[in-house]
Amino acid sequence: MAINDISLTTGMRNNLLSLQSTNSLINRTQDRLATGKKVNTALDNPTNFFAAQGHTSRAADLSVRKDGMAEAVQLVKAADNGIKGITALIESAKGVAGAALATSNATDRTNYTATFNTLMTQVSQLASDSGYRGTNLLTAGDLTVEFGQTTGASTLGINGFDATATGLGIEATALDTNANIASASSQLEGALDTLRSESSKLSANLSVVTTRQDFTNSMINTLTVGADNLTLADTNEEGANMLMLQTRQNLGITSLSMASQAAQAVLRLF
Numbered sequence: 001m002a003i004n005d006i007s008l009t010t011g012m013r014n015n016l017l018s019l020q021s022t023n024s025l026i027n028r029t030q031d032r033l034a035t036g037k038k039v040n041t042a043l044d045n046p047t048n049f050f051a052a053q054g055h056t057s058r059a060a061d062l063s064v065r066k067d068g069m070a071e072a073v074q075l076v077k078a079a080d081n082g083i084k085g086i087t088a089l090i091e092s093a094k095g096v097a098g099a100a101l102a103t104s105n106a107t108d109r110t111n112y113t114a115t116f117n118t119l120m121t122q123v124s125q126l127a128s129d130s131g132y133r134g135t136n137l138l139t140a141g142d143l144t145v146e147f148g149q150t151t152g153a154s155t156l157g158i159n160g161f162d163a164t165a166t167g168l169g170i171e172a173t174a175l176d177t178n179a180n181i182a183s184a185s186s187q188l189e190g191a192l193d194t195l196r197s198e199s200s201k202l203s204a205n206l207s208v209v210t211t212r213q214d215f216t217n218s219m220i221n222t223l224t225v226g227a228d229n230l231t232l233a234d235t236n237e238e239g240a241n242m243l244m245l246q247t248r249q250n251l252g253i254t255s256l257s258m259a260s261q262a263a264q265a266v267l268r269l270f
């Protein structure tokens with residue numbers, strides 16, 4: 001219908017425009033109440049919309065890094081479990097060597113030798129079984145943990161070591177002489193020192209990763225809250241706005257009706 005097809009009085013047109021404006025505000029308020037956001041598109045507020053998008057995108061990127069950190073924690077824990085097991089085996093081997101040194105019976109020493117070498121085999125096997133998700137820090141594996149939003153911008157390298165019997169410098173030996181027993185005991189002490197040193201390094205790396213986990217969680221929360229502050233609506237305020245707009249709409253309809261009645265009064269002249 002063309003604009004000039006029907007002529008409205010000035011009062012009716014003003015009331016109609018006011019009613020249309022009120023209806024537009026009601027639709028906007030309904031959208032805000034339905035979505036919980038005062039900024040749903042760039043048309044609502046370009047500055048806040050794109051700033052919030054930036055915060056949300058960064059939070060999503062950090063969430064991906066958080067998953068990698070969680071996996072790194074489990075990898076280090078797997079290695080730590082392996083170190084504890086290997087330490088226990090070496091302590092047992094030290095006890096076997098001490099028992100062999102305390103006897104001069106050849107048969108007993110032969111039996112102690114078999115036990116000692118079995119323990120060394122178990123050390124190597126335990127080290128090989130300490131991997132997590134394809135990476136084993138106790139067989140000289142390593143891992144790079146990503147912390148930052150950009151790949152390579154903020155990382156931590158976790159380097160493993162060889163915790164097998166050979167890697168720890170322990171050789172299969174016969175506990176048949178005091179010299180051999182002393183040599184084996186010395187190797188075991190050296191292996192324990194290595195395990196303590198490497199365990200300390202892993203603990204430091206684990207501390208770094210868990211600290212970065214906490215920091216990342218805090219950053220994700222900060223970014224999410226920041227995005228919400230830019231876009232979320234105050235539902236209490238919007239609810240009050242809706243009540244006021246509905247009242248205004250009813251008044252507008254009444255005013256429009258009254259304006260039309262003034263125009264209809266002309267008919268009474270005939």
